[in-house]
Amino acid sequence: MTTEPCAVRAHDLGKTYSVRGVKGGVRALDGLDLTVGRGLVFGLLGPNGAGKSTAVKVLTTLTRPDRGTAVIEGVDVRRRPDHVRRLIGVVAQRSGSDPRATARENLVLQARMHGMGGRAARARAAELLGRFDLAEVADRLVKTFSGGTQRRLDVALGLVHRPAVLFLDEPTTGLDPEARAAMWSEIRRLAGDDGLTVVLTTHYLEEADRLAQRLAIVDRGRVVADGTPDELKGELRGDAVHLELPSGTVPGEVRAVLEALPSVREVRVAGRGVSTRSDNGAAAVPAVLAALERAGTPAASVTVARPSLDDVFLRYTGRRYAPDTDQDDSTSSPPGPETRPSARQEAAR
Amino acid sequence: MTAAPLTAPASRAVTVPRLAAHTWFLTGRRLHALARQPAVVVGNLVQPAIWLFLFGSLFRRVVDIPGFGHGSYLGYLVPGVIAMNAMNASMWAGVAMIEEIDRGTLNRFLTSPVSRLALMTSGVADQAVTTGLQSVAILLLGLLGGAHYPGGVAGCAVVVAAGVLLGTVFGGLSNAMGMMLRQREAIIGFNVLFMLPLTFLSSAFMPTALMPHWMRVVTACNPLDWAVRAGRSALTADPDWSAIAARGGGLLALAVVCVAVSVATFRYYQKSV
Numbered sequence: 229m230t231t232e233p234c235a236v237r238a239h240d241l242g243k244t245y246s247v248r249g250v251k252g253g254v255r256a257l258d259g260l261d262l263t264v265g266r267g268l269v270f271g272l273l274g275p276n277g278a279g280k281s282t283a284v285k286v287l288t289t290l291t292r293p294d295r296g297t298a299v300i301e302g303v304d305v306r307r308r309p310d311h312v313r314r315l316i317g318v319v320a321q322r323s324g325s326d327p328r329a330t331a332r333e334n335l336v337l338q339a340r341m342h343g344m345g346g347r348a349a350r351a352r353a354a355e356l357l358g359r360f361d362l363a364e365v366a367d368r369l370v371k372t373f374s375g376g377t378q379r380r381l382d383v384a385l386g387l388v389h390r391p392a393v394l395f396l397d398e399p400t401t402g403l404d405p406e407a408r409a410a411m412w413s414e415i416r417r418l419a420g421d422d423g424l425t426v427v428l429t430t431h432y433l434e435e436a437d438r439l440a441q442r443l444a445i446v447d448r449g450r451v452v453a454d455g456t457p458d459e460l461k462g463e464l465r466g467d468a469v470h471l472e473l474p475s476g477t478v479p480g481e482v483r484a485v486l487e488a489l490p491s492v493r494e495v496r497v498a499g500r501g502v503s504t505r506s507d508n509g510a511a512a513v514p515a516v517l518a519a520l521e522r523a524g525t526p527a528a529s530v531t532v533a534r535p536s537l538d539d540v541f542l543r544y545t546g547r548r549y550a551p552d553t554d555q556d557d558s559t560s561s562p563p564g565p566e567t568r569p570s571a572r573q574e575a576a577r
Numbered sequence: 578m579t580a581a582p583l584t585a586p587a588s589r590a591v592t593v594p595r596l597a598a599h600t601w602f603l604t605g606r607r608l609h610a611l612a613r614q615p616a617v618v619v620g621n622l623v624q625p626a627i628w629l630f631l632f633g634s635l636f637r638r639v640v641d642i643p644g645f646g647h648g649s650y651l652g653y654l655v656p657g658v659i660a661m662n663a664m665n666a667s668m669w670a671g672v673a674m675i676e677e678i679d680r681g682t683l684n685r686f687l688t689s690p691v692s693r694l695a696l697m698t699s700g701v702a703d704q705a706v707t708t709g710l711q712s713v714a715i716l717l718l719g720l721l722g723g724a725h726y727p728g729g730v731a732g733c734a735v736v737v738a739a740g741v742l743l744g745t746v747f748g749g750l751s752n753a754m755g756m757m758l759r760q761r762e763a764i765i766g767f768n769v770l771f772m773l774p775l776t777f778l779s780s781a782f783m784p785t786a787l788m789p790h791w792m793r794v795v796t797a798c799n800p801l802d803w804a805v806r807a808g809r810s811a812l813t814a815d816p817d818w819s820a821i822a823a824r825g826g827g828l829l830a831l832a833v834v835c836v837a838v839s840v841a842t843f844r845y846y847q848k849s850v
């Protein structure tokens with residue numbers, strides 16, 4: 229282990245839940261390693277059941293791992309859980325606010341539990357109510373709140389005691405696109421202005437891509453890849469350049485023309501479609517089109533697709549990223565994998 | 578590695594003030610929620626009132642049975658109904674606990690530096706306040722119905738305290754069950770199964786002198802009966818204080834055990850969550 233300061237460091241975390249009817253139990257974490265630097269938004273991306281929430285539960289002292297170690301800001305999660313609880317803010321996948329109390333009462337209670345005095349607690353509550361746009365509903369019972377409003381209160385609750393590390397377990401699941409966008413900008417602001425470390429789990433590819441400065445892709449209880457979103461996609465070495473040829477072209481000729489070009493590789497021809505890879509798709513397109521033109525087989529259309537996290541997931545797990553499409557996934561136009569084809573079509577136009 | 582400079586150092590020393598403070602805040606949270614539903618508070622009194630007056634009139638003549646040994650059946654019934662009410666009300670604590678688990682509220686507290694013991698003692702305090710108020714209300718209802726309490730204020734205080742302790746016993750058990758089983762059905766099943774036997778295998782409605790022998794043996798082990806007897810004796814003109822102390826002490830010990838068990842179940846819960 230290095231001594232370079234980091235917010236979260238987990239090594240070889242394992243946890244198996246005993247579940248009736250499942251022999252050997254359900255392995256939720258299977259040797260998960262994680263290092264999160266300070267002051268950034270770190271994303272844990274994975275499909276349903278990957279173990280994201282379990283990882284968060286272990287890191288936030290809620291549950292004990294069967295094996296492995298975890299350290300938050302230098303403090304061991306298993307040995308000094310009470311100390312860790314002062315360092316972290318937690319927004320769990322399930323709300324956690326008290327529905328039978330008002331937003332303000334929830335915040336004040338949380339502040340008092342963290343040892344703030346009455347006046348300080350009330351001042352902090354008022355500050356957070358203002359910041360999270362909750363002032364209008366401050367004295368309403370939480371059970372009357374909409375999903376987005378509740379989620380904002382959840383985040384405010386996690387921030388009451390000014391933690392060093394904030395854990396957000398699927399903060400935008402179930403929110404409509406507008407509320408999701410608002411939550412994103414709030415999360416960015418937390419890591420930016422407030423210097424907070426944010427550990428965020430999500431099963432939305434786009435959310436991970438847009439929000440996280442660093443990412444770990446979790447699958448079956450372990451991290452299969454990590455890095456910045458660009459690094460991860462960069463490892464795939466290049467964009468996909470897809471060509472559509474007019475009928476009557478001879479595929480073999482086209483292949484020969486393209487394989488002679490230095491800027492593209494992995495030329496594959498399927499019917500009238502040709503797909504290749506290129507280190508820089510946009511730069512390669514003029515050369516590709518010109519070469520085809522010269523050969524007398526001009527392309528009907530050309531598409532350049534940046535490698536996506538979907539491709540990254542495919543590379544490391546051998547599966548397409550296909551999170552269970554639950555209700556809110558299909559209704560709220562999620563930035564999930566199914567938006568990829570339409571992105572391609574747009575590029576083709 | 579060094580600890581983060583961003584927050585205050587963890588304080589491990591101050592545990593008793595923390596327990597007291599956290600119990601206070603968490604009890605306030607519960608009582609606040611209760612105060613928002615005055616109809617529920619009043620509604621909860623309907624059932625004991627029905628028992629009191631229904632059984633009071635239905636069995637009024639049983640005092641004439643030789644060996645009953647009490648003058649007024651209503652007066653006899655009051656400590657029984659108070660104990661029964663205390664048990665019934667607290668048996669459902671585990672359902673509220675499951676609601677907090679499902680909602681995620683319990684997990685939020687468990688990932689905050691909240692005293693684990695305070696999570697339980699606040700439940701006990703909340704239960705004590707409601708059971709205490711209900712017990713006083715039942716005493717007053719009895720008074721309205723014509724019962725006399727020769728034991729006076731001290732006697733009444735014993736009845737209320739016995740009810741609160743009994744409530745703590747069943748509240749602690751119910752919370753432990755809620756956390757271990759995490760199924761409402763389990764608690765409902767337990768309550769349906771045990772509520773009536775525990776009530777009738779006691780002297781709440783009938784003196785044990787009139788019971789078959791085996792029933793008397795079972796009744797002697799029933800904490801509900803301890804509360805009923807301690808309260809009933811305290812309400813007489815000449816209370817048997819040593820017997821009251823023995824039964825009250827038994828209830829107190831059992832209450833401490835049940836709360837301790839429910840605190841211990843946090844460990845189990847946190848392994849399986």
Ligand SMILES: Nc1ncnc2c1ncn2[C@@H]1O[C@H](COP(=O)(O)OP(=O)(O)OP(=O)(O)O)[C@@H](O)[C@H]1O
Binds near residue numbers: 256274279
């Ligand atoms: N308390 C529990 N008891 C038994 N099994 C559990 C428990 N919690 C999680 N699991 C199982 O462990 C695995 C990992 O679950 P986890 O909740 O960590 O996944 P996740 O990545 O958060 O998924 P999601 O996107 O659905 O929230 C799943 O197979 C799940 O069924």
Ligand SMILES: [Mg+2]
Binds near residue numbers: 281321398
């Ligand atoms: Mg999850």
